[in-house]
Amino acid sequence: MTQSLAEIMSAFPGRWAGGAFLPDPHPQIVRIHDLWRAAATDRRFPPAGALGPAELKPVLPDVHIYTVSPEPPRYRVRLIGTRMTEHIGRNLAGKPVEEIPLDALRQVIGGLLNAVEVSGAFLHLMAPRAIALPNGDHKALESIWLPCAEDGETIDRVIAVSLLGALHT
Numbered sequence: 001m002t003q004s005l006a007e008i009m010s011a012f013p014g015r016w017a018g019g020a021f022l023p024d025p026h027p028q029i030v031r032i033h034d035l036w037r038a039a040a041t042d043r044r045f046p047p048a049g050a051l052g053p054a055e056l057k058p059v060l061p062d063v064h065i066y067t068v069s070p071e072p073p074r075y076r077v078r079l080i081g082t083r084m085t086e087h088i089g090r091n092l093a094g095k096p097v098e099e100i101p102l103d104a105l106r107q108v109i110g111g112l113l114n115a116v117e118v119s120g121a122f123l124h125l126m127a128p129r130a131i132a133l134p135n136g137d138h139k140a141l142e143s144i145w146l147p148c149a150e151d152g153e154t155i156d157r158v159i160a161v162s163l164l165g166a167l168h169t
Contacts, residue, residue, distance in 0.1 A: 008115045012108070014127020014141070018119040022126050028059050029144045032161050033122065036146045043152030044120075051148070051159055059161045066097065066113055066158045073098055075113045078157070087139070087164055112145055116158050122146050139164040 009016050016022070021030070032051075039050035048065070056063050061083035067076045073096030085091045092100055097113065100106035116123055123145040129138040143162040147155040 003114075003118065005115055005119045008111055008118060012111070012125065012127070013129065014125060016123060016125045018115070018123055019121030021124050025124060026142050026163055028163065029124065029142060029161065032056070032059060033124075033144055033146070036122070036148075036159070040152070043149075045147050045149040045152060045155065047150045047152075048148035048157035048159060051146075056159075056161075059163075062161050062163055064160045064162065066109075066160070068113065068117065068155050068157060075110060083164070084162065112160075113158055116145050116147050117155055120147065120155070 005018055009018075021033075035051060035055050036046060039046035039055075053060060059081075061081040063079065063081045064077065064084050065079040067078050068074065069076070075097040077092045077095050077097065077100075080088075080092050088102070088105065090101075097106060097110050100109065112123060112125075123143075125141060125143040125145075127141050129140065141162060141164055143160060145158055145160045148157040148159060149155050
């Protein structure tokens with residue numbers, strides 16, 4: 001049985017939108033979305049390579065990229081920015097998502113990647129206390145999850161940008 005996007009996202013502790021922005025998005029989130037959309041040209045999704053370090057430079061420390069495979073492990077951390085690594089307390093690059101040692105983080109990331117695939121659209125998220133860090137602190141989050149496809153249709157990578165700290169309002 002396939003879950004709906006609403007069912008998948010029901011555990012997310014904040015507001016979210018699939019294929020649209022929530023009110024008052026952070027300018028960096030809008031900028032990255034616009035680059036992603038422009039890179040797609042006439043295709044449904046752009047190839048991940050269209051958003052490289054030069055395009056992502058202003059948010060590179062906040063980027064995390066996942067590969068999506070039809071075979072297990074389904075999702076794998078390809079890259080995780082330095083600020084994200086600092087917050088998590090370790091570099092997860094190269095690890096399957098199912099091996100992320102923090103239960104809550106593993107479940108959230110797996111759920112969000114699944115939600116991107118189910119919806120076939122970008123996700124925009126905002127939450128005042130979404131992220132539980134290893135030291136027990138909670139951080140506000142604004143994030144965008146962007147599906148990418150080398151063939152323009154089959155999602156094979158997801159580029160996420162997560163801004164932790166005060167929400168943009």
